[in-house]
Amino acid sequence: MSLLEVQDLHVHFPVKRGIVLERTVGHVRAVDGVSLSVEQGRTLGVVGESGCGKSTLGRAVLQLEPITSGRVVFEGRDLSVLSADELRRARRRMQMVFQDPLASLDPRQSVASALAEPVRTHEPGARDLDARSRRLLDLVGMPATALNRYPHEFSGGQRQRIGIARALALDPQLVIADEPVSALDVSIQAQVLNLLAELQERLGLTYVVIAHDLAVVRHISDDVAVMYLGAVVETASSEDLYAAPLHPYTRSLLSAVPVPDPDVEDRRERILLRGDLPSPAAVPPGCRFHTRCPWRQPTRCHDEVPELRTVDLPVPVVPSGAADPAAAPVRSQGRVACHWAEQVASGALTPTSTLQT
């Protein structure tokens, strides 16, 4: 049994018109049928461009966003059927780390109060609050002198450490980190990521890390789910995904990552996506990526919704434009939502719009 099981999760926001008589004129399908599972002690990375619904997914998993349909099963319990009070008590087992550490801390609350608040809420009458707060600060590498200070007195990295300490105050099993480092300086990002990894090892935490930065996700994740317009288009182990992406969207995303080798960088082919992300209020029929897909085919793509299926592998996955197909990496497992995944992988189909640099 996985620690966290997300089954066919939908989060739709109604679009309303009218002043006195409001009527619903449509839905923004922020999360549109996502199924995921995360094993105890592992890290799932969720990547996708902004607006793909990855943050909403994270919040919906924690029941911070009302779910339209689907189930979130955490430690064997379906969270969506819990009463408000049961849910409130269940929250201590699952926590969230936010993108902007300044915005996610109450500016009028001292660090001591911010760290003690969750404990006071769940263990009324707890006595060793001060000692516990000190231990938490120590855990995230902050001095105890921080206790009497306020969020605006710290640097971004320090604030994020405090945010992490607060999330860990109740000894949770699951931590959902929504863009945990994207608001930080690049020089600080690695420190915070290493802290997260270290804490996972020491406390046996399970992470869901949501990010748009592929390098961040690669660094920290065991498994990766790629989201596009509210749906997961590919899942794989981190290694496999980066070595041999299957879905056209994943391939184009990864082709945008620069390679630290000038020779490769020169020959490397970049796949350009045309157009903007379609509105999640009007998701394209068929494959939701077909409006921008460089591998789009005249059949199936525009009228048949591709299932997230396990592709019959191992087949060598040929990077487009590779000189020697024999040296292509072999991929062991993973699931992808593309009708033509095998043909795209083997190089039988070629993209129509690429940019040779």
Next chain:
Amino acid sequence: MSLSQVEAADTALEHPEEASAGLTRDAFRRLRRNPLAIVGASLITVFVLVALFAPLLAPYDPVASDLTDIRPGQFPGPSREHLLGLDEQGRDELSRLIYGARYSLLIGVVSTAMGATVGLLLGLLAGAFGGWVDSLVMRAMDVMLAVPGLLLAIGVAALLGRSITSIMIAVAVVNVPVFARLLRSSMLVQGRSDYVLSTRSLGVKRRKIVLGHVLPNSLAPVIVQATLVLATAIVEAAGLAYLGLGSEDPRIPEWGRMLAVTNAYLSSEPLLALWPGLAIVLSVLGFYLLGEALREALDPKLRR
């Protein structure tokens, strides 16, 4: 409400929430560096001191008449005995101005406090519960705002009869929707912030989130507004008194009424209109300058 309470309320406005150190200390430092804040605070200090120590400062009894030198339409102007001259009843103008500060301060503070209390309660209801409570409260506030402020105040004051209390209530009523709307919108903004979400994800109860996090963070604009409303309350109260809606007792030295009485002698004794007018302008200016400086000091966008 005694004058000491009035002063306490006044200083509370100048030192909002001593307890929450960090931010408030910062705002205070910025406030001290702002020359306009210094001017405003000085004017208010003088105003409050004059009101408090009126019996010590006033050279004469403000209600005692000396009719020996009074002729119809002609009163003795400034002299060594009466620095600002005598009014139409032969009373010392300076002493009346000094005692008048008490009434202006009292009316300003009490009506602002009443307006703020009711307005903040309504705003809290609307902001905390949302939904139909919010709609109900806010539509009622919209109706009140649709009537021009002074007209509404005149209506309320006329309804309640002539007294200082009815002026205070009238001015308070006008300011209720201002505070309600302000707190509600401020709470809506704060309620959508990440720290509320993070506190919610920790399982903290809703009531505690609203009262312990959203409300305190929504109060900064309210404090600024209260300072500015104090200024307008003094003007509105003077306006109502000018229109004859103040107390029926002619002995009460209220600036607005003092101004109204001089109407009849404006051509012969224009100075008598100048003094109460100047007193109103300076006291209002003090609160206004401080309010504007507070707005800048508390604005999170200008932080650091």
